[in-house]
Amino acid sequence: MTGGKASTGSPYAPHTAEETAAMLDAVGVESVEDLFDIPEPVRFDGEFGIEKRTEQATRRELQRTLGENRTLTEFLGRGHYSHYVPSLVDHLADRSEFLTSYTQYQPEVTQGFLQALFEYQSMLVELTGLEIANASMYDHATALAESALLAARVRQTSGNRVLVPDSILPERRSVLENYTDGPGLVVDEYATDDANADIDSLAETIDEETVLVYAENPTTRGTIEENLAEIGDLAHDNDALFCLGTDPVALALLQEPAAVGADIVVGDAAALGLPTSYGMGLGLFATREEFVRQVPGRLVGVSEDGDGNRAFTLTLQTREQHIRRERATSNICTNQAWVALRTAIHIAYLGASGLVELAEKCVTMADDLAQRLDDISGVQAPVNDRHHFREFVAHTDQPAPPIVADLEERGFAVHEVGEHEVQVCVTDVNEHAVDEFVTLFAEVAI
């Protein structure tokens, strides 16, 4: 039996017994154990109690385990969105030259990934209207946190306040607080009014200590924020940066962030490229060129090779942790490059027209579904008198918890966001189930 198919040891270590013996001989030791320089008191006997399985058995186990998840039609959103991911994305991103490579430290043999990331950056530049985008952060929450740190660095003279809307998702706020605690920043809230920013509240809350004002479009309740320019003006009047949270589908249609004064755009770009994946994401981070040396994460730039041909390379690495250590702009090293590749392929697949069409559907489908729920006796939708994108909140005369539970019993998942409020998200992936959803909603809402 050859090494690769041996039934003992690691199935991915190819050594035959003869090969191992010859190599030990070349090294000049009798056994592999002689190579381990570990003092006796901290030696371990190798027994974790983890049984080795065959590939087939492992697959079967995972299939059984994941099969314990109930099959539900999800009308869920609130930061994690699902759009149909074309097969092309899986097949191309799964090509092993992409999937099994590492950070492009040797650009001469990684031109393919570098160009793909450069194109990803370019797409986000086009979508945000800002001059630069990095090659990915972990997710929306961590990108927001890094935006606050950037703001604090460029405003080194004074100030430690970060202002967020009171509707911000608690988990997003928790990540922000954890990242900003060390540098001594404080997170404060401004009020929202009917799910959009309350400009009066922001004007009262903001002061010269404020380094960053954060807003979202669409908001946590699915509304389209109508006050972006005013928020930007208030931020700039107080010498603070304006950070907008969003995603690439929304960016295709809604006000261009740069045009309303956004200095930084963050969000989860995995709305294209990945399904909801239990919350795995792709942190989008774009900003103005003047802050380029303060940007966290990797940047791909253009250069020339020895023949004078255009070539791509990682650039400005002197900002990064492996060069600058404790004075780096961020500790991020491993990022979400492969997810960025998936997102770039998905955006390229849709093209400008396909992306705009998808974004328009996010408006019309939400409007249509809200109207249909509103027609149900005992349901008012949408609660907020605003334009919506993908999702909206509905008021139910009956308590929300049993309605949510009854819907789940019938195979549908929605968010419970208040005692009498549920939130519903509709996209191209659950559109086909809308009729059945409305029928069942009418049954359970009585």
Next chain:
Amino acid sequence: MNYTQAKWEHDEDDLYEPLLSEKDGAEVEIEAALPDELTRDSLDLPELSEPELARHYTRLSQMNYGIDSGPYPLGSCTMKYNPKFTEDVAALPGASVHPDRSEGSVQGTLELLYGLQDYLARIGGMDAVSLQPPAGAAGEFTGILVAKAFHEANGEGDQRTEIIVPDSAHGTNPASAALGGYDVVELPSADDGRVDIEALEAAVGDSTALFMLTNPNTLGLFERDIERIAEIVHEAGGLLYYDGANLNALLGRARPGDMGFDIMHYNVHKTFATPHGGGGPGAGPIGVREKLAEFLPAPRVKKMNGTYERFDPERTIGKVHGFTGNWLVLIKTYAYIARLGDEGLSDASAKAVLNANYLASQIEYDVPFSPFHHEFVASAGDQDAADVAKRMLDYGVHPPTTKWPEIVSEALMTEPTEIENRETLDELADAFNAVIAEDDETLEAAPQKTTAKRIDQASAARNLRLSWHSLDD
């Protein structure tokens, strides 16, 4: 080896660029069921057919070197083979559920998370594990937040303001410490490349919050005095942090928990063969001893009466990721650990160490520090290590990590991992040995056989062009 990268010459000046060049003429005017002031005016993105895109990305992939392309002995990065079946299980129906689903409807996901918490705890000798950090550096940062919460709970939050890191530590260690608001104290290595015990004794004190250590360290050397090190740090009231980047060297032979470490992170994309994806995603779960478990990020998963439940640890630090980190990577981790079991994990470590020692024995560059484990650092001597790396590309192999750690001049940090057979290691050694005999002129002209010739990285930084909007000039 005669691996040469694919290359397409689209026109005289540029190597390959259809998506870039066809971006023009695709501007779409926006009309929507919304007031004009809430929408943008237009959007300009490439419009290509699916077949065109299939070729575009296939060609890009062929201009990229991965571990399936050839050997990738990039020290500290642990580039090992990624089993294909793990991709399939991560794509199973049921794998991708929305994070806000009810517990009752995602018992499978929770069971898998629970199982992985348990496996990682056993492997690390730790009492509790959180799977939330989405990368190794995020794991470090999380560990630092946990340590801070611990010291604050003991009334020593204001007093313990310093984190000690060896000069050979990964750059993420000091960067994460600074992000946590700590002062970084750099500890010089002793002449044998290990922690200088006297220097450590002098550095620790009432202000020490944490000592961060990689073991084996970045020279591949086991810190033999680890028990003494733990004693020194603990006596001073500090905690000991294990950077899991080199855990592949120890699987089944030593566990951080047994060595006295209080907190550790696992780089699952290194140790457990989940693909690095061109720079990510990875995942950086952390493990802690019992006294720190109550501070871990929320939620964790527990099993109660046969049902899996999420719970928030009593004094949790909150969250370091919007939800549960890089879940799809965690599925692959679970599958890999299950596939190998005790026997496979221990064997992987043995073969990784054997391969490093064998390769080092076959190359003519000087290896100043030993005995090393899964990686070694050779010195390029009078040659420039970066040039050596470029020349190795011409021999069809990916070069080692260069110029780091700085303890070794012109460092070539080499980690073949367990997956290479003797023949491949011999070919790698041949590449090293061919380059050592070459003159500076040849080295400086390298590489010649790659997609692109030597790329001027300095000019990319001087003349910043970071999107196709900057290419029109």
